[in-house]
Amino acid sequence: MEAPSRTGQSAGTRGAQPIRVCPDFHAAVELIGRRWAGAILWTLEAGPLFFAEIGEAVPGLSDRLLSRRLRELEEAGLVTRTVHGGTPPRVSYELTDMGVELQPAIRELGDWAKRWNVS
Amino acid sequence: MEAPSRTGQSAGTRGAQPIRVCPDFHAAVELIGRRWAGAILWTLEAGPLFFAEIGEAVPGLSDRLLSRRLRELEEAGLVTRTVHGGTPPRVSYELTDMGVELQPAIRELGDWAKRWNVS
Numbered sequence: 086m087e088a089p090s091r092t093g094q095s096a097g098t099r100g101a102q103p104i105r106v107c108p109d110f111h112a113a114v115e116l117i118g119r120r121w122a123g124a125i126l127w128t129l130e131a132g133p134l135f136f137a138e139i140g141e142a143v144p145g146l147s148d149r150l151l152s153r154r155l156r157e158l159e160e161a162g163l164v165t166r167t168v169h170g171g172t173p174p175r176v177s178y179e180l181t182d183m184g185v186e187l188q189p190a191i192r193e194l195g196d197w198a199k200r201w202n203v204s
Numbered sequence: 205m206e207a208p209s210r211t212g213q214s215a216g217t218r219g220a221q222p223i224r225v226c227p228d229f230h231a232a233v234e235l236i237g238r239r240w241a242g243a244i245l246w247t248l249e250a251g252p253l254f255f256a257e258i259g260e261a262v263p264g265l266s267d268r269l270l271s272r273r274l275r276e277l278e279e280a281g282l283v284t285r286t287v288h289g290g291t292p293p294r295v296s297y298e299l300t301d302m303g304v305e306l307q308p309a310i311r312e313l314g315d316w317a318k319r320w321n322v323s
Binding site: 105106109112113114115116120123124128141142143161162183189196198199200201202203204 | 226231233237260280281306310316
């Protein structure tokens with residue numbers, strides 16, 4: 086990312102370079118920042134989970150919203166969905182390569198959150 | 205963060221350890237995931253900015269919402285606000301230590317977003 090490093094200069098004197106938020110970063114933070122989306126991705130870090138397992142891992146998240154978020158994460162390319170035979174069929178979810186590569190950022194954020202007691 | 209490492213086991217066979225999303229992580233991602241909050245933090249990475257400068261750096265963000273988000277980020281301890289004399293007085297914003305320490309996570313997320321062309 087081409088964010089400039091901290092310069093210590095005071096406001097408004099940073100020079101001629103106008104600052105613009107990186108559109109990729111902005112899209113990414115809006116995606117994983119959707120209510121519960123980050124939490125869902127967190128639960129999948131260790132490997133695939135069935136729908137109900139994700140629900141249990143994220144207290145307070147309704148099945149309806151979980152279902153919607155999983156669909157969005159699937160559309161964004163972060164998660165794949167596998168239907169397992171049986172009655173009723175069970176559905177599991179797993180991170181794609183793109184989702185796996187997001188994990189360092191999620192871990193960094195989690196470390197920071199613990200360090201600063203954010204909750 | 206105590207997230208388990210990827211095991212490659214299939215869904216539902218991960219063993220006795222129940223997975224629970226880390227509450228600190230969840231709170232953090234909900235905070236920086238609020239619409240535009242991540243983008244605002246991104247612009248402050250290089251140092252303090254005046255209110256109008258942040259607005260210019262984040263196209264599409266209204267002054268009203270920028271003002272609200274900055275207040276929330278201030279309340280969360282990520283940003284400090286300084287009023288400069290003059291007519292009219294100008295207000296600048298700067299990351300606190302807590303906000304500065306969030307930057308590695310923001311950078312990771314930005315790198316990932318660029319690599320995967322998220323926008």
